[in-house]
Amino acid sequence: MDLQTAEKRASELRNLLNQYGYEYYVLDQPSVPDAEYDRLLRELVELEAQFPELRTEDSPTQRVGGEILEMFNKVEHTSQMLSLGNAFNDQDLRDFDRRVRQAVGDDVSYVCELKIDGLAVALRYVDGQFILGATRGDGTIGEDITSNLRTIRSIPLRLNKAVSLEVRGEAFMPKRSFIALNEAKINRGEEPFANPRNAAAGSLRQLDPKIAASRNLDIFLYAIADRGETGVDSHSEGLDFLETLGFKTNKERRKVGNIEEVIEFVGSWVEERPNLPYDIDGIVIKVDSLAQQRELGATAKSPRWAIAYKFPAEEVVTTLKDIELSVGRTGVVTPTAILEPVQVAGTTVQRASLHNEDLIREKDIKIGDQVVVKKAGDIIPEVVNVLAERRTGNEVEFNMPTHCPECESELVRIEGEVALRCINPKCPAQIREGLIHFVSRPAMNIDGLGEKVISQLFAEELIVDVADLYKLTKEQLLGLERMGEKSVSNLLAAIEASKGNSLEKLLFGLGIRLVGAKAAKTLAQEFGTMERLMEASVEDLVAINEIGGKMADSIVTFFDSEEVRSLIVELKEAGLNMEYKGPRPVSAEESDSFFAGKTVVLTGKLEQMGRSEAKEKIEALGGNVAGSVSKKTDLVVAGAEAGSKLTKAESLGIEIWDEERLLEELNK
Known part of the structure; x- marks a missing residue:
């Protein structure tokens, strides 16, 4: 076969395989038998082997997993991946609805979606081609896991339209894949995964993409990060648009007109959730109108236009075997319940925080008690109460110590606090916990320096304070348990990179x-x-x-x-950066701009620049951008579909600009 003929056939095969794959993995409506798909895939593999120049990034053959990675690179998201606030009962949902309607009026629709228990990811496409996939990370910076995400067959490698956008979704492991994976691990004498969520997260953070490919993960897409190219006006339209591009969305969603319909939808899934072929841990409720979403805005952590209803926690009974004490980086001594291992909401629980002595007294907790345990929000194990009627008389009362369990310094209770605290600055537990905090993701974000490695370095007296981290040598690290050449090189590179942090x-x-x-x-x-x-x-x-x-x-x-x-x-x-690297707000005294010292409110959609960009520029000129209109507001900039903030500004007689007037002033 000559190259021209091979090129034409390869293109035909790619189109057919992508179509059949979409029908099978996204629509769940296969039009050909598996054997036919496999036959065509083998033909394409052979063609690409014979003519390597025909191999493309969006070829179905590229899903099997590429070269083993040395480490995951950092990726900055195009916009922040915020976490959601939580609701635990009907009243929490009604409070959310009240806050929404107070801000945007009573004409509000919501979209209810199943909250998939998996791993949040961002997928980036340029001209319709999948170029990058990343974990959520800290919301701003994630890890590049493109090679592993390529192995998920429900992720299109090329879209139906040549658009450039970033979308968000939840990668997960279906129950059948989880069962098969754990059976294989048990047969090999390995420890099984505790739940599908851990299995999915562990699969996507494998340095060998072939491992991820073997685990049959899936994904549901739930959001478009930047809707600029899409022309959609609502979240529900956005989900429909994702489907036209070839993405898989969850069909078990509903648009409703009021909060009572939301509560009805939530109730219908409390009992139904075990029947799904994948795990869910709640329902996500979002304001449908994008204009209203923009008006509601977000806090530093969560959007004000969405909330996650968490299903009631499963409660189980187990024995409280002991109470251990730990000393945190601020010296607070925290008691922890050591439990007879028990399954709670899909994971094995052996420990639960008891917070402080007052809580132990309030709940009358004794060592040896039968206790009720649940996971708060399906995440954090806690002791709900004691089954006092089951006591045998052998239970032992617990008393907090008078001296630090680590350094034996006398513990103090600071006025106004319930916690006991060790105030010895040389307490080894505080130093160790401080080191763990220093290298954590929200702080210096040093990959490879987890709690176990820090504890090992501290125990070997290779580090005493955070400055010692920057004196570590390859020889010292190679002497540690389970530290090979590659992991040591990666760790030293991560330590070096952290010097440049802002x-x-x-x-x-x-x-x-x-x-x-x-x-x-x-x-x-x-x-x-x-x-x-x-x-x-x-x-x-x-x-x-x-x-x-x-x-x-x-x-x-x-x-x-x-x-x-x-x-x-x-x-x-040691070379650490001691300066702020981001944009610094200018004070009114430093600026001769119109905005200096003025309070500005942005509302509606700005067509030529995002509101975050406008906010950054106004603050750089000495202005203060506020989230709500009040008598102290000097100026309101109203974009398209401006709502109640514009109305309030008009009633207060506040100066109002459109986007053109704003740009004119910013460009002076």
Whole structure:
């Protein structure tokens, strides 16, 4: 066969196989027997082997898994992948509905969708071709798992239209695939997976894509990250549009006109969920109108236009065998229940936090008790109550210690707190937990430095503080258990890469009391450099929005410490970045812009720039962008489909601009 004939036949085969694959894996309506599909696939494999130049990225032959990866690269999402707020009962849903209607009016429709218990992923397409797939990660940065996602046959490698977009979905393992996988693991003498969610996540984080290919994963797409090219006006239209492109969406969804219909839909699935061929752990409810979604906006963590109803937790009875104590990075001593292993909501539970001594007293918990255990939100194990009527008299009352279980320093209870705390700054448990926090994803995000590795390094006295992480050598790491050449090289590369993190990551990683990730970013934006922040007074700090008196005192006390100042010098000498790398808001005094010192509200759809971009530019010119209209608002910029915020601005006589007027001012 000559090249021209082979090229024509290869194209025919790709089209046929993609069509048959779509019918089988997406529509669940195969039009040809499996044997016919396999015969055509073998023919294409042979053609591509004979003429390698005919092999394309979207060929069905590319789903079997490529070369083994050395590590997962980091990927920045085109827009943040937010998590959802939770509802646990009908009243929570009605409260959500009330908040929505207060913001956008009573004319609201909702879309109810099954909450698939899997792994959230982002898929990126350019001109209709699948080019990138990533995990959710921290919502902003995920991991590139393109090779593994290619193996999911319900993910189209080429769309029906040559559009460029990023879509979001939930990859999962069907129950039948999970059963087959665990049977195979047991036959090989291996530990089975606890549940399909863990199995799916573990499969997609394999460095060998052939392993992912062998596990028969599936996916449902549920959102378009950027709807610019789609022309859709509602979430339900967006789901329909995804189907026209060749994506698989979940058909068990319903558009409803009020919250009572939402509650009815939720109730219908509480009993029905075991009959599905995949696991769900709740129902997701979304405002259907995209204009209303934009008006409602989001908090730092969650959209205000969506909520996840979590199914009632399964409750089981087991024995509380013991109570262990652990010391956290802030010195808080936390009691943990050690349980007779028991299955709860699909996983084996052996431990549950008891939080503090007051809770133990309140629930009258004793060692040896029969206790009721559930998972709060289907995630966190907790002891619900004690079955006192089953006591035999052999149960033992638990008393919190007076001294730290790690360093034996006397424990104190700070006024206004229920927790007992170790205040010894050299307590090894606090140092170890502080190291684990420093390398975690929200902080310095050092891949390969998990809790086990940190504990091992600490036990071997290779690290005492965070500066020691940057002194580790290849020889030291190779001496550790289960650390080979490749994993050591990857770990050292990740440590080196973390030196370039923006200042807020380092600030959060240092574990300053009361300073979370959001406050760390605010501080980094405001002061710009570590040096300026270290010299800030309490007065300087409380002058900043979001920084209160207690946090300001904590920050000043932290940087007054000679040990902390020495640590910062060590980190600087090790090459860590000490400056904020993102856009820094300009103060009104620094700007001569029209926006300097003014409070601006953005509402409706901005056609030529997104609202986030407009917000960033206004703040860069010294303005403050607020989420709601009030008497303190100086200006409202109203885009297409502006709603109640525009109406309120008109009633208050606030100045109103359209997008053209905004662009004109921004471009001066």
